[in-house]
Amino acid sequence: MKLIAKYHKGNEIAMISHLDIQRTLQRTFRRANLPLLYSNGFNPHPQFSFATAAATGMGSDCEWFEVQLSEEIDPKEFMRRANEVMPNGMRISDAFAAPEGFGSLSAKLRAAEYRVTIHFEEAASQEKLTQTLEDMLSGEIIIQKRTKGGIRPVDMRPYILRVSVEQVEGEQAALLVLGKLQADGGLRVDAIIDALLERLDAHGAYEIxxxxxxxxxxxxLPHLPAE
Structure with a gap:
């Protein structure tokens, strides 16, 4: 049985690496006595994978994974047993049994939405922020990206589907970013915010x-309305 599930990664554990998240889920499944299916070979390991890595430093309401089970189990029972022993900051919020021929989550992944909170050193202007954002989106946004072949310039603009300024209050601004995300790469939200701050000639910290x-x-699964 293949089970698809979504979990929450709270901001209090945002700095935990993806590898540690993976280990935490493995320990959780074992503590919950869930019927995991293990691989064959010299070093058997649970057969589960993620739609994409949960970036270090980023909280999330929507991290998805798939896990192979050795016997049938009701998805609600899977959630209940896992959440009873899940550490603080993590919680499974949805689960369902994958139908035959479902394929992999990573192959189906298309995009992701992010809420970015920027803390400026000085009071922010919504008009200036919106105009600077529009100007930035009208052309290329070149960043230096590390690839297997080394560091090379990449234009992030084609990966951006939508960016909007949701709120500006004092030194704080909230943006909503929708960008392409697939198994072979996607939008670097941090690079976009860094580029925006540079164009604003402003300094500030931000959370994604x-x-x-x-x-x-x-x-x-959730899908873009245009699809």
Whole structure:
């Protein structure tokens, strides 16, 4: 049985690495006595994988994973048993049994939405922020990206689907960013915010929180309305 599940990664554990998240979930499944299916070979390990890595430093409401189970279990029972022993800051919020031929989450992944909170050193102007953002989106946004072949310039603009200024209050601003995200890469939200701050000639800290993931339309997973 393949089970698909979504979990919450709170801001209080945002600095935990993806590898540590993976280990935490493995320990949680074992403590919950869930019927995991293990791989064959010299070093058997649970058969589960993620739609994409949960970036270090980023909280999320919508991290998805798939896990193979050795026997049938009701998804609600899986959630209940896992959440009873889940550490603070993590919680499974949705789960369902994958139908035959479902495929992999990573192959279905299309985009993600993020809420970015920027803390400026001085009071922010919504008009200036909106205008600077519009100007930035009208052309290329070149960043230096590390690839297998080394560091090379990459234009992030094609990966941006939408950016909007949601709120500006004093020194704080909230942006909503929708960008392409697939198994082979996607939008670097931190690089976009760094580019925006540079254009504003401003300094500030920011937090990125993933609010949603979108997949190819299959009637089961969230998908972009345009698909």
């Amino acid at each position: 929180h993933r609010t949603n993931m979108f997949f190819a339309e299959d009637g089961l």
